[in-house]
Amino acid sequence: MKTSQILAAAALSLFAAAGAQAETYEGVNTAVSTKSRDEINAEAVRAASSPNQNVPRGSRGQETVAVSKDRAIVEVEAVRTAYAPDQNVGSGSRVNSKVISNMRHPMDVNVQAQQSSGATAK
Structure with a gap:
């Protein structure tokens, strides 16, 4: 029983010795920057003194949007997509499934x- x-004590002391290894200290890492301290201070002052910096987005009125398509074309596409017979079926609906539409579109x-x-009639 003593053996x-x-x-057990020897095995425990080996585990403790292996876990007691400390990391070496390599000093403080130096900061790497492409700007000088004065440039950073000037940028901070400009940012802090800019007007309306804490106003949430959208509180200044509507934002402009770049329009790439005519409104009528977008509306027709939206209606066509809304009436598609398989619009809610996706490839992720079932495992390893592929969506192959055999259904005719009602608009067609x-x-x-x-x-x-x-x-x-002619």
């Missing part, structure tokens, strides 16, 4: 119906 206690069906009815 098991001695072996309506256009074809109007064209076919117009062709027979």
Whole structure:
């Protein structure tokens, strides 16, 4: 029984010795900067004295937006997407699934119906 206690104490002291190794101190790291201290101070003064720096975004009125498409085109695209039969189906709906739309779009069906009815009326 004493030998098991001695072996346990020896193993514990080996673990303690391995864990007691300290890191070496390499001193304070020096700061690396491309600007001088005076340039940084001048930039801080400019930023601190700028007007309305703490006003939340959107509180000054509407922001301008760059328009890239005509409003009517965007509206038609939105309506077409809203009426798509498989708009809520995504590839992540089921594991390892792929979305292959076999369903005809209702807007296409309506256009074809109007064209076919117009062709027979002539």
